[in-house]
Amino acid sequence: xxxxxxxxxxxxxxxxxxxxxxxxxxxxxxxxxxxxxxxxxxxxxxxxxxxxxxxxxxxxxxxxxxxxxxxxxxxxxxxxxxxxxxxxxxxxxxxxxxxxxxxxxxxxxxxxxxxxxxxxxxxxxxxxxxxxxxxxxxxxxxxxxxxxxxxxxxxxxxxxxxxxxxxxxxxxxxxxxxxxxxxxxxxxxxxxxxxxxxxxxxxxxxxxxxxxxxxxxxxxxxxxxxxxxxxxxxxxxxxxxxxxxxxxxxxxxxxxxxxxxxxxxxxxxxxxxxxxxxxxxxxxxxxxxxxxxxxxxxxxxxxxxxxxxxxxxxxxxxxxxxxxxxxxxxxxxxxxxxxxxxxxxxxxxxxxxxxxxxxxxxxxxxxxxxxxxxxxxxxxxxxxxxxxxxxxxxxxxxxxxxxxxxxxxxxxxxxxxxxxxxxxxxxxxxxxxxxxxxxxxxxxxxxxxxxxxxxxxxxxxxxxxxxxxxxxxxxxx
Ligand code: HEC
Ligand code: HEC
Numbered sequence: 071x072x073x074x075x076x077x078x079x080x081x082x083x084x085x086x087x088x089x090x091x092x093x094x095x096x097x098x099x100x101x102x103x104x105x106x107x108x109x110x111x112x113x114x115x116x117x118x119x120x121x122x123x124x125x126x127x128x129x130x131x132x133x134x135x136x137x138x139x140x141x142x143x144x145x146x147x148x149x150x151x152x153x154x155x156x157x158x159x160x161x162x163x164x165x166x167x168x169x170x171x172x173x174x175x176x177x178x179x180x181x182x183x184x185x186x187x188x189x190x191x192x193x194x195x196x197x198x199x200x201x202x203x204x205x206x207x208x209x210x211x212x213x214x215x216x217x218x219x220x221x222x223x224x225x226x227x228x229x230x231x232x233x234x235x236x237x238x239x240x241x242x243x244x245x246x247x248x249x250x251x252x253x254x255x256x257x258x259x260x261x262x263x264x265x266x267x268x269x270x271x272x273x274x275x276x277x278x279x280x281x282x283x284x285x286x287x288x289x290x291x292x293x294x295x296x297x298x299x300x301x302x303x304x305x306x307x308x309x310x311x312x313x314x315x316x317x318x319x320x321x322x323x324x325x326x327x328x329x330x331x332x333x334x335x336x337x338x339x340x341x342x343x344x345x346x347x348x349x350x351x352x353x354x355x356x357x358x359x360x361x362x363x364x365x366x367x368x369x370x371x372x373x374x375x376x377x378x379x380x381x382x383x384x385x386x387x388x389x390x391x392x393x394x395x396x397x398x399x400x401x402x403x404x405x406x407x408x409x410x411x412x413x414x415x416x417x418x419x420x421x422x423x424x425x426x427x428x429x430x431x432x433x434x435x436x437x438x439x440x441x442x443x444x445x446x447x448x449x450x451x452x453x454x455x456x457x458x459x460x461x462x463x464x465x466x467x468x469x470x471x472x473x474x475x476x477x478x479x480x481x482x483x484x485x486x487x488x489x490x491x492x493x494x495x496x497x498x499x500x501x502x503x504x505x506x507x508x509x510x511x512x513x514x515x516x517x518x519x520x521x522x523x524x525x526x527x528x529x530x531x532x533x534x535x536x537x538x539x540x541x542x543x544x545x546x547x
Pocket of ligand 1: 275
């Protein structure tokens, strides 16, 4: 059943009671970490700030056995200089470049930015905090106040990975893909649809999501570069040419030549990392393959209805079923012979969880091992389930071209693999016609439209109370 997002169900609450108790302890521990690393006293009034990526920093510390405090603090300084704060976002100098300026602009994102409006109607500012933060978090870290009870968890944008898009699996989505997700929601997940917003409001939210994603991915890259290339022991060397820092804000504007040089080196290394990320967003347009309707396979929703031969369609569905359970496509391995998502595959996790668990040899179900990660913002690992295709909730949409892309490319960030296409005719593997047979088969599985087949509309007028007062800057919930 789909739960409306402002009222997590009693069942949900109960199921998560233990988790919540644990979260309480974690919150305390984390506030301590956050406060000590930011050097502020609990009484000091706090400016709303983006939350540093403690989780990824800790992952690097564990993996490479190096301290990351200085790197976190450096990247925080750089991120403030280049990306500003939640109330006053900026774009890095590189965005003066016209390609980048076309990708996202402060003007376009303005309605999404800043404190939520006083009124319950979505207005011309604060849309992100009003409509998204309760799930996705202020920083886009996917850990808003109501996130813990959800499965899947709200997306953490900072990894730069998006699932439902027209571009290839490893590409960034197009901005139009993100807009589509906002207008249609993700059926069968808690992600609501926002179909009452104007184009201008949607555009603002899309730009803001891209901004948060670029910012978050840049932070990860900075930290990874720091731990890989820099020696923390040299971070305070008095000789600026030997001092190893990601970013030394005290050198900004320095007239001492060696310091100015060092600062220039730091910013140019950072700019290279940033450019790599932003270029991938720009290049996504080129990573979209046109999908053409097949000549020999009738596809409902694509082939003109009058041209659909019922026998040919049944034959295609039967062929699809055969492929589905066969050894080449092997869909039933995960989705089960019936397509109900009950295959014999062992439980698996998504990339967001694997990032700080299996990728560094931490077992997702080893509570003692994961506790320090949960304390730094990790979400309690929950296995990702193969979709129940009979229920018919296709998050990327039931439009045949969307389903075709899902099967051909797989779904980024999780175990759903790309289809094993034959490298050339006659070689083992699937043909594009086979993919269409699979499309016909999986879309034929839904018997009756279930009540939960559409995501809930986010009623802007029933505002999540907690979004009225933004959480203090560094509290990790
Ligand atoms: C009630 C919780 C909730 C709210 C509110 C919410 N989301 Fe989501 N969102 C989710 C969940 C859960 C997912 C992940 C679904 C999945 O992985 O299948 C998600 C995924 C996404 C994605 C990723 C899509 C992809 O292709 O990977 C984007 C982008 C997104 N949300 C943007 C927003 C924006 C912008 C808002 C506010 C206008 C918003 N969301 C509000 C829960 C929410
Ligand atoms: C290794 C396990 C695995 C295999 C093999 C697999 N899937 Fe999936 N599939 C998944 C998982 C997990 C999801 C849910 C992904 C998510 O939510 O991120 C999924 C989701 C889907 C969806 C839902 C798309 C949407 O828009 O929501 C479809 C359709 C689908 N799979 C079809 C197939 C077909 C057809 C095959 C065979 C060619 C296949 N799958 C093979 C694991 C698998």
